[in-house]
Amino acid sequence: MRMLARRLSLYVVTAWVAITVNFLLPRMMPGNPVQQLIGKLTGSITPQQVHAIELAFGIGLNQGLWAQYTGYLHQLFVGNLGVSITLSSPVSTVLKSAVPWTVGLIGVSTILSFLLGTLSGALLGWFRGSRLDSLIPVATFFQAVPYFFLGTVMLLVFGSSLHWFPVLGAYSQSVTPGWHWDFVFSLFRYGELPVITIVLSSVAGWMLGMRNMMITMIAEDFVLMAVAKGLPRRKVIMHAARNAVLPSVANLSLAIGLVVSGALLVELVFNYPGVGNLLLQAVLNEDYPLIQGIFLVITMTVLAANLLADIFYFVLDPRTRTEAAV
């Protein structure tokens, strides 16, 4: 239990750091960014927009930094992330529609990638020296390709050229969203290529990590004992894999941030209506309240996912559950 408590406190601190960075960054900008920004926003600008910008940068408020900070924390606490400059609606409202897409896409891809990579890594490790080894350089290559570039190529080859997969968007424009079969099917079909892209880009990490751990485990006595017990090969591999997977699960929480980073861009390529797409639009439009809100939401979601991964580890490794063990 202590391990989980420690991790939880780490995430609380991390969340606090992210919030504070978010608070300080705009206030550290030199010059008068508000005037610059207002100058850039062509056309009419409403007083609400000016107010939103001023709030985001902490300018024009007759408050000290500390008062601003506590006010900021309070606003966050009640779920107020400010108002988007370009969309003129609360950031939280904008995010509410985007977050589920991203969580769905990245969640499914990460779980698939982890399962596939761990399984293939276990086999690669066990059958080391066999022809399966030729998978390693191939996987390494895919790992080195930037997610967005792979996405572009996949989109072109399998989407617009071969028409194997529908692309652009999260579902067909001809179905109305709702919990019915047509929509779910469309969702599934449109999700395939983005998911395949993310899995291809991220699977090598799991695969190679698992392979190395598997090779390390095979040298352990208990694996030899599993053989000496006359267990069928499948069970022997399981004995090794069950232990080899632990470092992978421990790394799961670290890797989620990395996968999220890459996957956000895949959304852009496939025009998936998630947070990544939104973030990049916000960056192009210099919509600072939105950028910050998205950063916070992504960070909090990743931290929550980390906690889930830690709980998973906690369940898998009995040694974390007993304190007294030496």
Added chain:
Amino acid sequence: MSSVRLPRSPKVLVGAGLVAFFAVLTVVGPYLAPYNPSNTNFNANLTPSSAHWLGTTALGQDIFSQLLVGARATMIVAIVAGVVATILSVTVGVSAGYLGGKSDEGLSLLSNVFLAIPGLPLLIVIDSYLPAGGRSNSFVIGLVISLTGWAWGARVLRAQTMSLRNRDFVEAARIIGESRFRIMVFEIAPNLLPVLASSLLFTILYSIGAYVTLAYVGLTSTAVWNWGTMLYWAQANNAPLAGQWYWFVPPGVCIALIGTGLALMNFGIDEFINPRLRSAGLSSKVRRESGLPRRPRLGFTPVLRPRDASSARAGVR
């Protein structure tokens, strides 16, 4: 530890070759470029020809020149970021691992926090606040990237330092009364080299990805030629959908190849650090001539014996 005998597997050789190729390109690339990459004097959207090996952009720029010139900017940012991040991770990781106690807790917390915050979104947020001058400066971008990329290395180095710290020779230095700083620099640091090298390769790999991504998103100056800005302009001009593969594929492939090279070299270091990963020394030819299986099988020790028909099945009576 002192006798450095790097494994010479084909994987490592190919990786080193790829990395060496791009290192050379970084140095000589801009001199080899046939044209000024920003020069818009050519016809737009030319397909590859002998004059323009990779055709021209929608603005009439020579793509091949952009690719050669872009190598340098890409690599410089990656190396700056990689080196700075490694210095950060060594400082934090080795100190945490060696000092232990409260300092360790504080420094570990710091690196864990940076590990837990998703790197790219943080990078985008910081970068979006950079003034235009900063965005076009390779060193500023490199520094920002290093800020998000040092934590992983720090974690690995901390673990390695902790295991080294308890070994005999460090213990001996401590008893002799060497200062902590001396022990850290002269006793522990040299033994961290393989882990350090691995961490450096990884951070360079990460930095290339991060820089190219920032450029692709348009968060670096689009006037600086690197592989990311090439992809940005290709995307902005709809090159992929227009079938101009020669515009967007070469920079992507270059990124992938240098990344593959770095990762393959890392395999060599992994095998150096963890001897269990090394394959058994003899060639498969010798194996086959001795009548041994291609792959050792746990729990089935091979038997070296010219088997004749009578003895082969005589086991069971």
Added chain:
Amino acid sequence: MNDVDQSLNDTVLEIEDFSVDYGWGEGAVRAVNNVTLSVRRSRVLGIAGESGSGKSTLVYAVTRLLRSPGVIAGGRARLTFDDPGSHDTKRRTVDLTSATSGELRSIRWSQVSIVLQSALNALNPVLRIGHEFDEVLKVHRPSMSKTERRERAAELLGLVGLNEDRLARFPHELSGGQRQRIMIALALALDPQLVIMDEPTTALDVVTQREIVNELAQLRVRFGFSMIFITHDLSLLVELADDIAVMYAGNVVEWAPAGDLYHAPRHPYTLGLLNSSPPLTGERRELVGIAGAPPDLSQPISGCSFRARCPYAFDRCATEVPVLGVVDDSGRKVACWLHETPATVPMPLRIVAPGRDETVPALDQEVVS
């Protein structure tokens, strides 16, 4: 009973001209050289020797469990057991060196089980103790029900003096002695013909070591399995083993009934080993190690491999390799030229080391033979 040869027709395991290499081709190093040994039914064969003598290598290779780059370079290992498939107790013999992986799998644990030095490493750290028992029974006794398997596991724990609540524990929650008892119980789960003990007590404290050896002796009497007990501690073997084989540099240098070997060692190396382990009974004496170190097996050795450390070495030892042969009426075997030319050296052996006085009190003279 003292005659090793006479009981050959009732052996469980017959190892014949067995050689093991590490590596292959030109880089091969011979770790076990033409060893011939046998394990009698319901008896204990002890194998003693320093680390690197090849004692563990031999046993792992015989069971085909030796890891790469270990290679069996020649020889046979015939295992004879009661075929569980047939109704009458029909004996079946399988040559382990030519058995298929399927045959090996069915023989393993049901006929030959093994206990390793460190039970902490031998037990899967993420599995409950009960799972280890359950799995073995499930694979080899498919007809057993879940409850029967559980009852059997509890019964086995009872045999080694442990409460069945240990079944719900993980290895790291138990003490070293408990873990090793669990390994022993697990090794007996399928009533095997042969149990191999690879230094099972080395990692334990002296008191626990003693308890476990006593328990093992009782269990063996009760269930009648044969045992190979590997150790570097000769005095421990004398208590437990019926026959003892002493190995040096990949060769068996002496193979004799335990009492004979203890009271009247015939090979100078055996004497050295006895001098370096505490005596069973009687007055304390100074323990003396064997001077020098075992030879580097990757270098060619001419003559007797123990020559460089042997206080009795003479000309012939430098040129000719001694072969294991019967030296007297009792049938015990020694590989030493001393016994071909008995006039050279007074019997029995009792010199401690070259240049030293005979500070060691004489061992009881040839009580048995």
